[in-house]
Structures are given as structure tokens and as C-alpha cells.
Amino acid sequence: MDFLISAIPLVPLIGFLLNGIINKKMPQSLVGIIASGTVLFSFLISCYLFLQINNGSIKESYYSMFSWINAGSLNLGLSFLVDRLSVIMLLVVTGVGFLIHVYSIGYMKHDEDYSRFMSYLNLFIFFMLLLVMGSNYVVMFAGWEGVGLCSYLLIGFWFKNNDYNKAANKAFIMNRIGDLGFLLGLFLMYQTFSSLEFKDVFAAAGNYPSGDATLTAIALFLFIGAVGKSAQIPLYTWLPDAMAGPTPVSALIHAATMVTAGVYMVIRSNVIYTLAPFAGEIVAVIGLVTALMAASIGLKQNDIKKVLAYSTVSQLGYMFVALGVGAYTTALFHVVTHAFFKALLFLCAGSVIHAMSGEQDIRRMGGLKKYLPITHFTFLMGVLAISGVPLFSGFFSKDEILAVTWTYSPVMFTILAITSVLTATYMFRLYWLTFYGDFRGTHHQKEHLHESPSSMTVPLIILAVFSVIGGYIGMPEYINEKLGTHHVFTQFLNPIIYSPKEFILSHTFEFTLLIGTIIGLAIIYVMTKNMYVRDKVVPEDDSQTKSFQKVLANKYYVDELYDMIIRKPLEAFGELFYKIFDISIIDGIVNFIPRATNLTSSGLRLLQNGSVGFYLVSMVIGIILIFVFKMLL
């Protein structure tokens, strides 16, 4: 029975091979059916497994396909594990993944490389499933790097455009910086525990004292990997650039699934992080700074996808704050709700871009509400969810993060609350500018405005439903108490957490937080509406922006900074090594040896000049010298 779980990743892999190899000979509809059908298949098995685990008939499912890498005491199988944690990730990846596949059938229909696109999506699903299903760190790493590859392939999908190719390269290389950290974590882990298998590592790590230096080092190394993959400071700049990829890619890879891999990894390693509180602090601080910084940048972006990209970076920051304070289930809760509403928002953005004939600048949109009713309504649901409007999914998960942060550090809570204000502000700004006011695009664009086909709108509607109701699996304590219900999500997940932390909050605090949220959101709603709908403010041209706003618009000049401190020195080193060391010095020395031999011999050759007189004279001098030496000694 356990072998069934190996079908979850393998079936999408077969879909990839079918669509990748015989793509040209298949009708387009069949390509779409294979691509989305394989993911649906995986989703159904995942549902089955979820039910089995949920009703307690199985605890977990483990299957090893074959032995992969053996050396020394390293004994790695290509093996899979489905437990409470991975089954939730499975549902998210295959569920949201399936909807995005269906959406892509409509979105990419007219692209000449349609089947290549669909096959890449399947390959991505395969690697993502490898990542969440691996039963050891190396299989996880295989998925980890594999999704990075797919991300590269899909960001640079339209490879005729060299800007896109550069963005793809940047994404891959920045991820690789993180991956080196991840690998170093694995090396140290292997050195410490002589195994990289989850169950061995966690069992052994559980016996270490809290604050152990080795565990802290492992946690920090692994976190470098998470920083790269989940786009945290300082390795986040690839994610906004990754928006060069087709929009379904942004929804699937750069919002709902791949970028949450870092969060998944930390939750998976929660034993290590729990016993390394210092690493936890670092995680929380990085997450906090990232959340705030990305949200502030989001305020000034005018590209619909860039706003969402910075929003993703910021929301991932929230998740890391939760991880850092030890609220692992809370972080995963936000992963789930975020997957719904952020995938929704991106797909809506795709629908808008589709209608606008490729336009992404919100300054050229406006008034789209009446042309795209379904897109408009579902987008609004997404905005309400991400802004944390009570009763929408984002409210529950975000509220929980804020609450647990309060018990950890009121200062961090305050910063996070400010970030929430910024989040709602840039989201409403985006919403008003896109869907309200007058249409600001060209005449040509206006004539083409149309609602998207049903293959695109149906996924939107389904995701919108989940964005609204998805939060009820994790209601706060004061509601559960009234209704006599439980926090279903935490209850389900707690068995895989090493030592679940209790976050005790006074009801007064929770009510204050709730009231504050409602008042804050109401103010933001009114203010942004007044500004963008009543006063019809449109962000000015890039050349007009001044001072700090310009710094924000230019994303704090971080790209320029990296260019200066990493790329340029690297190339300078390359040139220095090549021209000075390699050609002049090393090869110079090598070439000097024969040259010196030549010189010496051509010097000595002069002695052999064939003149008998010279020979006689030298002989006499030689004899004299011998006598002189004899007398001296």
C-alpha cells in the first residue's frame, strides 16, 4: 500500500515526459488534459492519504524506491514520507497546482510553446512533491534544487527576451547562494549525527541540550537556504524580477508553493530550531525586517505583478516571524491561507493582463470593474483576505501571527502591526487603481477588454471561495470557546511538533486586537478610496518621483548595491586572476624556465667558437686558476 505514495510525484513526472517528448504530435487539448489530469490524480491520492491520517487509520506512510547514494555511513534512499506535515503541503501543492494548471490552459492557449509550458509546470510539480515528500534531507534538497531549476526555466520561458533570461539567471544564482548554506548545514548534520534521514536526525537531535552550539550552527546554515528559496533579506531581490515569467508561474511558483519551501523546511526541522533559540531569534528578526521593508516597497510599485511580488516577500516575512517565535503551526497556517489568496490575486492579475493585451502598469488601467466582473469580484475577495479583514481567511492566520508575536516581543508586534497597515494600504491602492476610476489605457486596449474564458474564471472562483472560508480551520481561542470547537489545524499538526509551545493570551488583548484591526482597516479603506477614487490620484511618472519615495520606487537600491559588492568584484577577480596571475605570473614562470635554458645555452655556445687560440688561452687561464686554488686551500 505504501508504494502508492510514490505515484504522487511520479505521475506528474510522466505527464512532463509525455508532454515534453511527444508534444508536437498531440492535439493541444490532450496536452492540457495530461498536464492537469496528472496533477489532479496526485491531488486525489493526497486527499485519500489525508483522510486516512486524519481518521487515525495510518500514522504516516513511508516508501523507499531504491537506494540512491551510499558511501561510508551515509545511506540515502530515494524515499518518501507522508505524515501530518507533508500531507498538508501535498494538498496545497497539488490542489492549488491543479487549479493553476487548468487556468494555464486558457491563459497560455495562444502561445506557440504551449506544450513546453505545460510540461515545465508538471516538472515543477514533480520536484515540489519531491521536496515535501522526501524522507531525508538529500531528497528534500533534490526537490529544493529541482524547483529552482523549474523556476529558472519558467522565468525565462520567453527566452527571446534577454531581460527575462537575466532575471532567470539571477533567480537561479541567488538561490544557489542559499543552497550552499543548506548544503553546509547538511554536512555539519551528517558529521554530527552520521545520518541525514529525518527520523534518525530528529531522534538524535532531541537528546541535545537547548542552545547547543552545533544545533544552532546547523539551524543557521539551513536557514541560509530558506532565505534564498523564500526570498528573505538579503537574498530576496530575485523574486520581484522573477515576475518576468508568465503569470500562472508567478502564482504557482513565486507565491503559493516554491517560495514557501523554506517555511516547510524549518517546520520539518522544528526539533533543531526549538533547541536553537538563538537561531530562532535570527529567523524572527530577518522575517520582521523583510516583512516591513518589502511592504514599504510595495507602496510605490506601479506594476501589478511587482506589487504582488513584494507583497509575497512581505507575507513570507510574516511566516518567518512566526517560525522564529516558535509558532510552527501558525506559520504553516499562514502558508495555507496565503497559498489561496495569493494564488488568487496573481491569477486575477493574469486575467487583467490578459484583458489588457499584456499591459501590467496600473497607471494605464482603471475602471476595469465593469469589463471584468468575475475577475473584479474574486480579486476583491483576495484583497480582503490578504488585508486581514475579519472572517476572511487571511484574518485568522495573520491575527494568530500577530498574537503569538505579542507574547514574544511587543516591539516586534508593533512593527508587524505597522506592516499590516502598509499591506492593506498597498493592496487597496492596487485595487482602486485597477478596477475603479476612468480607464487610462489606449483606445486599442479598451476595445479588446473582455472577461477571461471559463477555464480561467472557474479556478478564480474556487480560489476565492477558499480565500474566504479557508481560515475556519484555525479560529482564535475566544471564538472556539464560544462555539465549543477547536483549533482544528493546530490539533492536526501538533503531533509532529517536537514540543508545542502554548501561547496564552488574555481575551482582552484579543478583543483589542480585533477592534483595532477593524478600525484600522476602515480608516485605510476610506482614505485610499478618497485618494484614488474620489480625487482620482494617479501615481506620477517615474521621472517625477522625489526623495524617499524615489528610494522606495527604486527598491532601496539593493540591486545596485549587489552589483557593486558582488558582481563587479567577482568579474574583477576573474580578470585579475586571468590576465595577471595566470598569463603573466604562473605561465610567465613556466615559460621562463625554457627561456632561461635557451639564454644560458646561447651564452655558453659562444665559448664553442672554433678558434684554437681562444681555447688555448682559456686552457692556460684554467690551469693557472687550478694552481691558485690549490695554493689557497
Add this chain to the structure above:
Amino acid sequence: MNNLLLIILFLPLAGMALSLLPSREATGKTAFVFSLISLLLSVCLFIQFDPNGGMQYVINYAWVPDLGINFKIGVDGISLMMILLTNVLTPLIILSSFGRRIENPKGLYALIQLMQFALVGVFISLDAFLFYIFWELALLPIYFICLLWGGKDRIRITLKFFIYTITGSLLMLVGLIYLYLQTPGSHTFDIQAFYDLTLSSQQQTLVFWLIFVAFAIKIPVFPLHSWQPDTYTDAPTQGTMLLSGIMLKMGLYGVLRWLLPIVPGASADNAFIVMLLGIIGVVYASCIAIVQKDFKRMIAYASIAHVGLITAGLFTLKVEALEGAVFQMLSHGINAVGLFFIADMLMSRLKTHNMSEMGGIANNNSLFAVLFMIVLLGTVALPLTNGFVGEFLLLTGIYQFKAWMAIFGGLTIILGAVYMFRSYQAIMLGSRHLNEGEFHPMTLSEKTVLGTIAFLVILLGVYPSFLMNAAAPSIKSLLMIINAG
């Protein structure tokens, strides 16, 4: 079938004799058929091989009895891997020349087969004198291949390569004779006698450096590498493939078989400095690769980086790293041949190696784009490709030796991605459209060569254990010899 090994060794010589006979057209095909038979026999050898059987198929004839010189050959798991590498790559190297204009093909194919003979000989010799003979014999065909079929500056570059290598070889000869003179009784060149020697630490140090320099030049280890980029760039494709794919493994194999177990004390004493050179090579050559504009030269520098890591791994004397090193020798051979073949395909069509003059090839050549991408992924060590297994194990071992060395050596993960992905972008991507006249579609032999390589990249990445299990016991027993000494 006890003579199987003997047949595998001498078959290329027979092939060489035969391919010199027939008419011009059939020369290549004869050579190809012979190389395929060699491959088939090597696979038979692999199937019959008993991983736990130690040294097998041993043949020991007295050659010059008065001097204690024997014709002694045999295979263990490590030799087996090297035979497989040689005999898998040789048919691909021969096939890679099909459809190219080659002056005097008879000579080229004869020399490639002579080379194959010498390489197999190096990998199975169990007598130091025999080893040395094969080692030097391998230099002759490659010298002529580079000299006769090389590029513009071939005479100067080939001479430099030749003198550089032979200098190292002579030092090794001195070292081997010194060891011979230490053997008890009437002296012998038998490898077992060398392993049994007990040398003082000064003696060990002397022998270590004499022999190591020869291997280090061949590999090449920083800073003894300056012959390599010129030679790789200027040699004909088949020569570069032989050099990078197989010949440099002579040096790495030599370290494993003829250095570490013979002078274990000195090897451990000097491990730090050698590893340091290896790691410097990784970072140094990767940085240089980033700024190269010539694709072939870039691969040459990338190769220095990769073998630097293997060298460092060998000297950790950790079982993970040693197994990784042997596996990475195979992977590097396959990937390097793949990359140089891609360079050759580009050269034959675009008449340049300069990447800034390329671009947009993927637009009309999706198969080529995919196969190139797979070889690239193997080179940058993506998991589930062959490159990952070796590099992961090497770095694991290096980390246990010195963590900071793994950090610097691990930079290859990042820097390798930088130069490989940049070059892929420059060569394959972009808006430029090349029609069939400008970029001829892949021929059947090209598809076969690159397709086979891509297949191996994935096969060895997904299921490396079928090879690793064959080599592991031999590596462990070698380590036991080293640790006992």
C-alpha cells in the same frame, strides 16, 4: 574467460592495425565497431565482476625477470570504473568525428585507438614499470593528435604540453626507481611489494613529491595548470575529449593507486597543502571561467575547478570523499566530453568559439537546447544528475576534514552556475533567428553522441548505486591499506 581483461586491453591495438588497412571511408567505421566491441566486453567484465572479490582477473607474466619486471595486470572496483569510463567514451569520441572534415582520418583513428590501449593499460597495471610504460605511451598519441590536427598555434602549445608533462613523468620515474631499490631481495616493481615497504618519513616525503608532481601536472592541480587551457583550446576536439575526459583521470587514478597507499604517512602530512591547492584551484579557475569569452577556454578552466575539488577530496582520506572522487571522475569525464562536443558542434556551424557572436540557437533547435541543458545541469551538479552525487560526497568528506575548505570548495556550486548559465544564455537564448542554412540541424551521429551523454548524466544521477556498489569495497580496502601504513 580469464583472458577477458587481456582481450579488452589489446583489442584496440588490433583495431588500430585493422583500421590502418582499408579504404578511406571505412576507417572511421572500423574504429567505431572495434570501440563498440571493447565497450561490450567491458560491460561483460562489469557484469561478471565480483565487488567483494578484491583484485580480479589478475595475470602475471614474468617480463624481465632479472630486473623484477612483470607484466602484471588486474582489476578491482576502481580500475573497473576507469575501464568503463575509457571504453564508454572512446566510441563517443570516435563518433563525434563523423561528418567532420578531417585530414588523414586513418592516422587520427589509429592514434585514438592507441590511446585507448595505453589508457586501459594505465588503469590495470599492477607493476610499476608496466604502469610507467603505459603512462608514457599514452603521451605519444595525444602529442601527435594535438600536433597534427590542432589549431593555429599548435606547434608551440603542443611542445609546451609535451615538455611539461614529460618533466613530471621523469620525476615520477625517479620516484618509482627509488621505491624499487627499497624493495627487499633482488628487487621488484610489483605494486604489492611497494605497498609492503616501510619507509622513513624523509623517504616518504621525497617519494611523495617526486610522484605527486607528475600526477599534479596531468590532473592539473593549481599552479601546475598553465599548459592546460592552451592545449585544450588548441587541440582538435577529439584530442580535447581524450585529454579532459580520460587522460587527466590518469593523474587522479595514480594518486589513488600509486601514491596514497605507497606513502600514506607523507600523504597525510601533506594533505593540507595539497587540499589547499585543490581548493584554490576551484575558486581561482571558476573566477577565470566567468570572464572567458571563448566557450572552449571557459570549459577548460571549469575543468580545472572541477578536478581541483576531486584532488582535494582524495586527500581527505575519508571514505565518503573517496567514493565521491571515483564517481566524480566518471561524471566529469562524461560531462567534459559532452561540453567539448557542444563546443565542436558550435564551431563546425558558426566557425567561432566566441560566445558574444552567438545567440538564439534554441529558437530553431529545441532538441539541441534540451540536450545542452542536461549536460549543463550535470556540470553544475544539480541533484538527480551525475555531477551532484560526486560533488556532494566530495564536499561531505572535505567538510569533515576542514569545514572552511568545504565552504570555499562549495563556492563551485555558485560560481559554476554563474559561468554555465551565463554561457548558455549567450549561446542558446535571445531573439536572434538562425535558419537551417546558418545553423544546420543535428546530424544522426551528433544526436547519438549528445543523446547518449545526456542519458548517462541522468542515469548516473538517479541511480548511481549500481556503479558505486561495484567500486565501494575496493575503495574501502584501499583505505584500509592507507590507514594501516
